[in-house]
Amino acid sequence: MQEYKNIILVSHCLLNELAVVKNDAGRKDNLSLIKNLMKMNVGIYQLPCPENRMYSPNRLGSVYEQFDNNFYRKTSRDLLSPIVNEIEDYIKDGVSFLGVIGIDGSPSCGVGLTCKSKEFKGEISAIKDIYHCVNSIEMTDDKGVFMEELEKLFKTKNITANFYGYNDNNQDEIIGKIEESIKK
Numbered sequence: 608m609q610e611y612k613n614i615i616l617v618s619h620c621l622l623n624e625l626a627v628v629k630n631d632a633g634r635k636d637n638l639s640l641i642k643n644l645m646k647m648n649v650g651i652y653q654l655p656c657p658e659n660r661m662y663s664p665n666r667l668g669s670v671y672e673q674f675d676n677n678f679y680r681k682t683s684r685d686l687l688s689p690i691v692n693e694i695e696d697y698i699k700d701g702v703s704f705l706g707v708i709g710i711d712g713s714p715s716c717g718v719g720l721t722c723k724s725k726e727f728k729g730e731i732s733a734i735k736d737i738y739h740c741v742n743s744i745e746m747t748d749d750k751g752v753f754m755e756e757l758e759k760l761f762k763t764k765n766i767t768a769n770f771y772g773y774n775d776n777n778q779d780e781i782i783g784k785i786e787e788s789i790k791k
């Protein structure tokens with residue numbers, strides 16, 4: 608068995624598509640991403656899915672503003688703290704921490720894109736103009752709540768982390784950047 612010298616954190620649904628919101632188109636090429644990481648002998652650490660843990664696989668899609676509250680942030684930190692401590696121990700043991708692969712568009716795990724809307728809230732059946740409400744959702748160049756909390760925890764431990772936002776079109780770019788960081 609070959610010894611791993613590199614480790615990366617990945618959003619839960621990259622390894623477990625059952626955690627994705629129902630009716631989501633899903634990731635088309637995540638298997639290729641995972642296979643490439645394995646070929647590079649990178650240890651893959653699966654993050655928990657806060658949305659799935661709190662709301663189950665039968666949840667509705669959400670936006671950033673619905674998770675931007677004290678309870679969700681504290682729950683995120685509670686889920687992430689032991690993982691950050693473990694990453695810190697790996698680093699002390701000489702393992703290179705390559706960063707985090709999140710999911711672009713996610714209100715929790717978004718890295719470069721997160722869905723936001725100030726109007727997407729309340730009882731769905733009470734919304735008079737549901738089309739307007741849905742159309743108010745926009746993608747912004749922000750991190751999701753879970754990734755924001757992870758970044759804060761890394762800062763408290765002085766851990767440097769690269770964040771990569773996965774989408775169906777940038778798998779080769781992410782693999783290229785990870786290969787470069789391994790060569791350093």
